Amino acid sequence: MITTVLKEYGFDSKNFIVQPFGSGLINSTWKIIQQNESYIVQRINHLVFKHPEYIADNIRLVSCYLQDNYPDYLFVAPVKTITGKDMICVDGNFFRIFPFVQGSHTIDVVTDPATAYEAAKQFGAFTKKISGLDADRLNITLPDFHNLTLRYTQFESALNAGNTERIAIAALFIEQLKKHRDIVDAFENIKSDPAFKIRVTHHDTKISNVLFDEDGKGLCVIDLDTIMPGYFISDVGDMLRTYLSPANEEEKDFEKIEVRQEYLDAIIKGYSNEMGDELSETEKRSFIYAGKFMIYMQVLRFLTDYLNNDIYYGEKYEGHNLVRAKNQLVLLEKLIENANVQ
Ligand code: GN1
Ligand code: MG
Numbered sequence: 001m002i003t004t005v006l007k008e009y010g011f012d013s014k015n016f017i018v019q020p021f022g023s024g025l026i027n028s029t030w031k032i033i034q035q036n037e038s039y040i041v042q043r044i045n046h047l048v049f050k051h052p053e054y055i056a057d058n059i060r061l062v063s064c065y066l067q068d069n070y071p072d073y074l075f076v077a078p079v080k081t082i083t084g085k086d087m088i089c090v091d092g093n094f095f096r097i098f099p100f101v102q103g104s105h106t107i108d109v110v111t112d113p114a115t116a117y118e119a120a121k122q123f124g125a126f127t128k129k130i131s132g133l134d135a136d137r138l139n140i141t142l143p144d145f146h147n148l149t150l151r152y153t154q155f156e157s158a159l160n161a162g163n164t165e166r167i168a169i170a171a172l173f174i175e176q177l178k179k180h181r182d183i184v185d186a187f188e189n190i191k192s193d194p195a196f197k198i199r200v201t202h203h204d205t206k207i208s209n210v211l212f213d214e215d216g217k218g219l220c221v222i223d224l225d226t227i228m229p230g231y232f233i234s235d236v237g238d239m240l241r242t243y244l245s246p247a248n249e250e251e252k253d254f255e256k257i258e259v260r261q262e263y264l265d266a267i268i269k270g271y272s273n274e275m276g277d278e279l280s281e282t283e284k285r286s287f288i289y290a291g292k293f294m295i296y297m298q299v300l301r302f303l304t305d306y307l308n309n310d311i312y313y314g315e316k317y318e319g320h321n322l323v324r325a326k327n328q329l330v331l332l333e334k335l336i337e338n339a340n341v342q
Helices: 002-008 052-069 113-132 148-161 164-169 171-178 182-191 232-243 261-275 287-307 320-341
Strands: 017-020 028-033 038-044 088-090 093-099 199-201 210-212 218-221 228-230
Touching: 002 028, 002 038, 002 088, 052 113, 113 199, 113 210, 113 218, 113 232, 113 261, 148 182, 148 287, 164 171, 164 287, 171 287, 171 320, 182 287, 199 232, 228 232, 232 261, 232 287, 232 320, 261 287, 287 320
Parallel strands: 199 228
Antiparallel strands: 017 028, 028 038, 038 093, 088 093, 210 218
16 A cells, blocks of 8 residues: 555655654554655544545645745645645545654653753744634644543543443542543633633644754654644643653553653743743643643543543553553642642
8 A cells, every 4th residue: 555655656665665653543654764865654544533634734724824934944744746735545545745854853752851841842832833823724633632521521421331341340440530520620611711712733742743853952843633723731731741751651550650840840931932922821820730631631531442442542452541541540640749739
């Protein structure tokens, strides 16, 4: 299939080495390497992204806006096929190719507050630079993606209609996570609070979605499938969720989960350095809430998937999504504890 895709771009697959790339859970990614240039090929999971063409439209719109207004800003737009398309469909699967930015690298774990700062600055800069573009012009690539209220309702539906054996196994955990329902109530208030603005946000701010140069400076953000109108708490929250702890969502030894204060400070500083003038005073007071919001949503999503027999995230071992959910609840409770002692 990759060979057919490459042909559409005028590439001879004999000249390329193809390697699986990255650790994303939803799309499939490969790096293709030729002597002096490399590319990233990606197959979009169209069971998740029901309208892959919406993604292509958004990237085109954002790319043109940035090109016109900030020509020096590095934005990695897709390569075009021989016939000028930026996404193609082969046997019902959607593919696109990005140039691999030479001299750049990605990282999987944040081991230095300076890295957290750089990443937060990059995500802040992205939303800041695009702030002149009306967010309503973007397609919603994943409806209700970060709608915490809906995620809670989906969790409740899974309690009613999900795998009964698994519901019994997770019973105590379910009670524990219900205690944090106030996080959903706070989100309900945010939705009707004009102090929280809808902007173009990234919605997937994990560290592997930032390119760094050889000196560890942030170059740009990548993985633009979920750029959509949204709240800043999505972006800041997912950074807190994925940079604060030295152990990630896959860790089974929960003793290793920690909230590292200097990383928290670095994220707030990096993001505020770009977005400080854009955020309202109420938004500026909501950084910790942002973390709670995204971590709680991930607990609900992993647990819901466990109760629904792993139809969304899949599992690599029995009980994988329950372990992930428990891991994220430990992180949430550590963040709350940390905020209470400040
Ligand atoms: C998915 O595919 P990936 O790894 O970039 C998910 C995120 C979750 C993340 C948890 C479209 O991201 O929302 O936070 O897994 N993306 C989608 O690891 O559901
Ligand atoms: Mg992603």
